[in-house]
Amino acid sequence: MTSPQDPSSGATQLDERPWEEMLRLAQEGTHVQLEEYVSHLSSADQALALSRLDEDEETQVLEAMNAADAAELISHLPEIEAARMLALLDTSTAAAIVQELPSDEQADLLGDLSDEQAEAILEELPQEEAAAARELSSYEDDEAGGMMVREMLRFNDSMSVRDVIQDLSEHGEDYSDIDVRYAYVCDAQDRLVGVLPMQNLLFVKRAERLSDLMIRDPLSVQATASLDDLIELFDAHNYLAVPVVDEQGKLQGIVHREAVQYEETRAAESDYLKSQGIVGGEELRTMPLWLRARRRLSWLSINVFLNIGAAAVIAYFQDTLQAVIALAVFLPIISDMSGCSGNQAVAVSMRELSLGLVRPTEMLRVWWQEVSVGLINGSALGVLVAIVAVMFNGNPYLGIVVGIALFANTIVAVSIGGVVPLLLKRFGFDPAVASGPLLTTVTDMCGFFFVLGLATMMLSKLI
Amino acid sequence: MTSPQDPSSGATQLDERPWEEMLRLAQEGTHVQLEEYVSHLSSADQALALSRLDEDEETQVLEAMNAADAAELISHLPEIEAARMLALLDTSTAAAIVQELPSDEQADLLGDLSDEQAEAILEELPQEEAAAARELSSYEDDEAGGMMVREMLRFNDSMSVRDVIQDLSEHGEDYSDIDVRYAYVCDAQDRLVGVLPMQNLLFVKRAERLSDLMIRDPLSVQATASLDDLIELFDAHNYLAVPVVDEQGKLQGIVHREAVQYEETRAAESDYLKSQGIVGGEELRTMPLWLRARRRLSWLSINVFLNIGAAAVIAYFQDTLQAVIALAVFLPIISDMSGCSGNQAVAVSMRELSLGLVRPTEMLRVWWQEVSVGLINGSALGVLVAIVAVMFNGNPYLGIVVGIALFANTIVAVSIGGVVPLLLKRFGFDPAVASGPLLTTVTDMCGFFFVLGLATMMLSKLI
Numbered sequence: 001m002t003s004p005q006d007p008s009s010g011a012t013q014l015d016e017r018p019w020e021e022m023l024r025l026a027q028e029g030t031h032v033q034l035e036e037y038v039s040h041l042s043s044a045d046q047a048l049a050l051s052r053l054d055e056d057e058e059t060q061v062l063e064a065m066n067a068a069d070a071a072e073l074i075s076h077l078p079e080i081e082a083a084r085m086l087a088l089l090d091t092s093t094a095a096a097i098v099q100e101l102p103s104d105e106q107a108d109l110l111g112d113l114s115d116e117q118a119e120a121i122l123e124e125l126p127q128e129e130a131a132a133a134r135e136l137s138s139y140e141d142d143e144a145g146g147m148m149v150r151e152m153l154r155f156n157d158s159m160s161v162r163d164v165i166q167d168l169s170e171h172g173e174d175y176s177d178i179d180v181r182y183a184y185v186c187d188a189q190d191r192l193v194g195v196l197p198m199q200n201l202l203f204v205k206r207a208e209r210l211s212d213l214m215i216r217d218p219l220s221v222q223a224t225a226s227l228d229d230l231i232e233l234f235d236a237h238n239y240l241a242v243p244v245v246d247e248q249g250k251l252q253g254i255v256h257r258e259a260v261q262y263e264e265t266r267a268a269e270s271d272y273l274k275s276q277g278i279v280g281g282e283e284l285r286t287m288p289l290w291l292r293a294r295r296r297l298s299w300l301s302i303n304v305f306l307n308i309g310a311a312a313v314i315a316y317f318q319d320t321l322q323a324v325i326a327l328a329v330f331l332p333i334i335s336d337m338s339g340c341s342g343n344q345a346v347a348v349s350m351r352e353l354s355l356g357l358v359r360p361t362e363m364l365r366v367w368w369q370e371v372s373v374g375l376i377n378g379s380a381l382g383v384l385v386a387i388v389a390v391m392f393n394g395n396p397y398l399g400i401v402v403g404i405a406l407f408a409n410t411i412v413a414v415s416i417g418g419v420v421p422l423l424l425k426r427f428g429f430d431p432a433v434a435s436g437p438l439l440t441t442v443t444d445m446c447g448f449f450f451v452l453g454l455a456t457m458m459l460s461k462l463i
Numbered sequence: 464m465t466s467p468q469d470p471s472s473g474a475t476q477l478d479e480r481p482w483e484e485m486l487r488l489a490q491e492g493t494h495v496q497l498e499e500y501v502s503h504l505s506s507a508d509q510a511l512a513l514s515r516l517d518e519d520e521e522t523q524v525l526e527a528m529n530a531a532d533a534a535e536l537i538s539h540l541p542e543i544e545a546a547r548m549l550a551l552l553d554t555s556t557a558a559a560i561v562q563e564l565p566s567d568e569q570a571d572l573l574g575d576l577s578d579e580q581a582e583a584i585l586e587e588l589p590q591e592e593a594a595a596a597r598e599l600s601s602y603e604d605d606e607a608g609g610m611m612v613r614e615m616l617r618f619n620d621s622m623s624v625r626d627v628i629q630d631l632s633e634h635g636e637d638y639s640d641i642d643v644r645y646a647y648v649c650d651a652q653d654r655l656v657g658v659l660p661m662q663n664l665l666f667v668k669r670a671e672r673l674s675d676l677m678i679r680d681p682l683s684v685q686a687t688a689s690l691d692d693l694i695e696l697f698d699a700h701n702y703l704a705v706p707v708v709d710e711q712g713k714l715q716g717i718v719h720r721e722a723v724q725y726e727e728t729r730a731a732e733s734d735y736l737k738s739q740g741i742v743g744g745e746e747l748r749t750m751p752l753w754l755r756a757r758r759r760l761s762w763l764s765i766n767v768f769l770n771i772g773a774a775a776v777i778a779y780f781q782d783t784l785q786a787v788i789a790l791a792v793f794l795p796i797i798s799d800m801s802g803c804s805g806n807q808a809v810a811v812s813m814r815e816l817s818l819g820l821v822r823p824t825e826m827l828r829v830w831w832q833e834v835s836v837g838l839i840n841g842s843a844l845g846v847l848v849a850i851v852a853v854m855f856n857g858n859p860y861l862g863i864v865v866g867i868a869l870f871a872n873t874i875v876a877v878s879i880g881g882v883v884p885l886l887l888k889r890f891g892f893d894p895a896v897a898s899g900p901l902l903t904t905v906t907d908m909c910g911f912f913f914v915l916g917l918a919t920m921m922l923s924k925l926i
Contacts, residue, residue, distance in 0.1 A: 043698045044819025181644045198662050235506045261724035268731045276810035283811045285832040293839040296807050303803050307796045314792045321791050328784050328791040329777045333770045335795050340766050344759050347739035348746045356507025369748040376756040
């Protein structure tokens with residue numbers, strides 16, 4: 001990456017253990033040296049370094065920096081980590097840092113603190129900012145209110161171009177962190193009445209009124225609009241931001257496209273973690289051991305009971321198994337392969353649901369599309385495992401039993417894997433979380449039943 | 464969502480089967496009626512409707528629309544679907560649609576077509592645009608060259624503010640689709656020398672030269688910069704776009720923040736699909752059946768051989784199993800529970816790697832963090848399964864065998880699950896793809912070995 005503004009970054013990024021230098025500078029150096037060192041680290045290395053310190057050391061580093069730089073530093077951390085560090089600091093330091101964050105990040109972090117901690121920090125903030133943060137943190141992270149910022153250009157419709165240009169030159173400093181491509185125009189009752197692309201001001205006389213220049217009846221959303229609504233909106237329109245209004249049409253803030261994309265990425269990552277059994281959709285190894293163990297165990301406990309249910313099928317057929325012990329060798333293969341086939345179908349259903357290419361009601365359609373694949377792959381796998389079985393103990397009937405069982409169970413697995421996510425979505429459950437264990441349990445039960453049931457029927461041929 | 468510009472959308476979105484109306488209008492209506500109907504569908508419904516038509520019908524719809532609206536319509540589809548539809552159209556229609564797409568989407572789509580198809584379309588494009596598209600499609604989708612667009616404001620450093628304003632008012636129409644917040648300033652040799660925030664022009668005299676107003680030595684990237692480089696850059700800087708230069712510093716295009724975020728989301732989704740055994744990271748059920756079956760089967764075949772390897776452990780201990788048939792009931796539980804524990808560890812390692820909170824070399828650190836959780840959860844699960852085993856056949860030694868085996872194998876599973884993604888990443892493999900099967904196979908082998916090995920040692924107590 002060409003970066004002529006920052007010629008020294010190559011050298012400092014070589015640090016093997018940046019947290020040690022960070023701590024040393026916090027303890028021995030000036031805050032300017034510390035801030036300069038941190039600013040030369042990549043944002044990933046900043047997050048890495050800070051998360052490697054213990055709680056005392058983290059506090060020392062954050063307290064040694066000025067609030068704006070500390071805010072910048074913790075904004076590179078995962079939200080849950082940033083909130084944890086904020087809780088370590090004394091209230092006035094924490095409040096100073098919070099004040100430097102954009103309003104949506106303020107709200108997210110305060111929402112992750114305990115009510116007392118959040119309240120203590122809010123009391124240190126200027127009254128207006130505290131009221132705003134209180135209101136924003138009442139929204140979920142993934143609705144428009146939780147993603148919006150209050151930092152924007154906002155003018156009254158009676159202002160002239162000259163008034164705006166004067167305001168810009170007087171408040172240039174305040175506006176340095178905000179997106180000044182668009183201004184939002186309100187009437188005397190604070191109701192949003194127009195949007196003004198700022199570059200248009202280049203073309204007009206300075207005496208003109210904003211009400212004559214603005215785009216009227218602009219698109220807007222309510223603070224309760226969902227992430228899906230916003231994804232849809234930014235997909236359909238090439239906007240950088242969309243204004244948020246309350247029920248009276250009063251302008252509350254704007255949601256930037258990048259905030260929506262950030263939440264979309266976060267939701268995808270969280271879905272992946274949930275689908276792998278990380279309850280809550282987030283775990284970092286810096287989190288307390290007991291919390292990590294307990295959350296993982298809650299998932300494992302559900303699975304162990306489901307597994308015991310499936311194992312009951314084996315127990316039921318113990319006599320058959322005793323008579324043909326070779327079957328025991330093939331039970332885990334049937335179980336595992338059906339799990340693999342089913343997971344593939346789950347993944348494709350999740351993808352099509354997220355793209356909107358399938359509706360939750362179209363179960364029959366998905367089922368048939370999966371069965372077509374299942375017939376082909378089930379045949380291939382069934383023949384393959386049948387050959388292995390015959391080679392294993394020379395009895396062709398063992399091959400027939402395990403081959404047919406794997407064929408049949410592949411079709412069961414892709415059917416369940418394809419349809420269950422739609423069903424869960426339709427009834428308001430999270431398909432990422434619940435598909436896996438349901439799938440595994442049912443396919444295990446069916447698979448064991450097919451192998452052992454068939455074997456029981458053909459027992460005379462197998463012994 | 465408040466949408467005063469579009470009062471009718473509520474009514475038309477109720478269509479159960481929008482593809483039927485779409486086809487009817489393509490066959491019987493005017494292109495204006497068709498375009499209006501399509502524009503009232505949400506972008507997800509547009510994608511859904513188009514993908515539900517057969518190939519002839521898709522062609523009829525796309526050919527009935529004007530090229531700009533057809534381009535808008537196919538841009539809502541997953542890339543692979545959009546390319547497939549483009550390939551169905553006659554070359555001149557396809558070329559007209561391609562011409563309406565932004566340059567990065569042109570390059571992505573052409574890259575997904577066969578060389579002959581892409582070449583045929585390129586020959587129909589204006590020479591300059593074809594050359595540009597040829598060059599862009601030589602880059603991977605996830606490097607800066609593949610994400611950049613050529614649509615931008617680009618001025619010479621000798622121009623005055625007056626020249627720029629005159630250019631804007633003359634070419635306003637051409638600039639309607641591009642981001643005019645920043646202009647990029649080049650010298651006479653086309654080398655990037657500055658960036659100009661357009662709103663600054665509001666504050667200056669019209670006779671001033673751009674070279675005196677622009678921000679000099681702007682940040683830029685090479686066309687080969689990776690997705691990770693760009694994520695890092697946009698994370699560290701609050702820019703909307705970054706200019707791309709060649710080795711001589713000549714301006715090639717700009718990469719928008721949203722293009723980077725789109726690729727980031729796509730990469731996360733693709734990782735999820737790969738981790739579930741969807742080879743290539745993409746499958747839609749509209750893809751040809753044999754392709755879907757073949758790709759899924761390629762993954763299943765690897766797994767079946769790995770499974771047979773694990774089953775060989777059971778075969779080796781057949782005599783023990785014959786003697787204590789109750790063990791067969793518990794083998795799938797051990798295998799499945801260890802798989803669950805291991806997957807949790809894989810997911811957390813993937814998350815920490817993607818956040819940069821762990822480096823691929825820090826295997827020992829991760830191993831220890833996982834073992835701590837494994838000791839707790841392994842004990843809990845081991846005791847639970849031991850109790851079930853004792854309840855099942857009344858022999859306390861059966862409980863001891865399966866309990867110890869599950870305890871030990873949970874530790875094996877979280878160790879492998881935590882460390883293998885780091886190892887794969889370190890040696891340049893894709894951790895999302897390879898972690899799963901490696902984990903399952905090794906944990907199955909160990910789990911079966913623990914249960915059956917322990918049982919063999921304690922055989923006299925178990926019978």
